[in-house]
Amino acid sequence: MKKVILRADIFQQIFYSALGIFGYLSTLDKTPEVLINRDPPILSGSIYLMLIGRIFMSITLSLAIPLNMYPCRKNILQIYFRVRKTSLKHEFTVVYITLGILILLFITLAGIFLPNVLFIFTFLGGFCSSIICLICPAMLFIKTEPRLWYRIIVFSISIICSIIGFTSVALSIYNLT
Secondary structure, X not given: OHHHHXXXXXXXXXXXXXXXXXXXXXXXXXXXXXXXXXXXXXXXXXXXXXXXXXXXXXXXXXXXXXXHHHHHHHHHHHHHOOOOOOOOOHXXXXXXXXXXXXXXXXXXXXXXXOOOHHHHHHHHHHHHHHHHHHHHHHHHHHHHOOOHHHHHHHHHHHHHHHHHHHHHHHHHHHHHO
């Protein structure tokens, strides 16, 4: 099981790092804040690839809200209302529907009234990605790995990458102020 998790994590890190690096290097200083709003690369000569990318990004964002709604609602009910029921019972149907509507209303109002929400996402993305993608898996790996030198390597890499992530957050905030 460890091999599968390690290989999946390494594959994702390589894939997304290459995607980000080569995507940025294709336009350098012409990269807009919202990546899907950029002009297509000169070499492609076609807007179809960017159109396909925008369609896939729209599908991803459209599916993200309903897929994340159930765990969000369940966690809110467990944390704030101390509901420990795992199944949707009749007495909680009104609470589930009301909470779902309130979450969607909050998301919609945040999108309307926060025009500079990109700053918040830049901060949260840099901060949370370091914690979620690097520190938490490294802690789990270090806890379960019996070989000391594997733990030292993973710890060192996660510290270096976390410093890079936190530095990017600090520089983003400094550049925006």
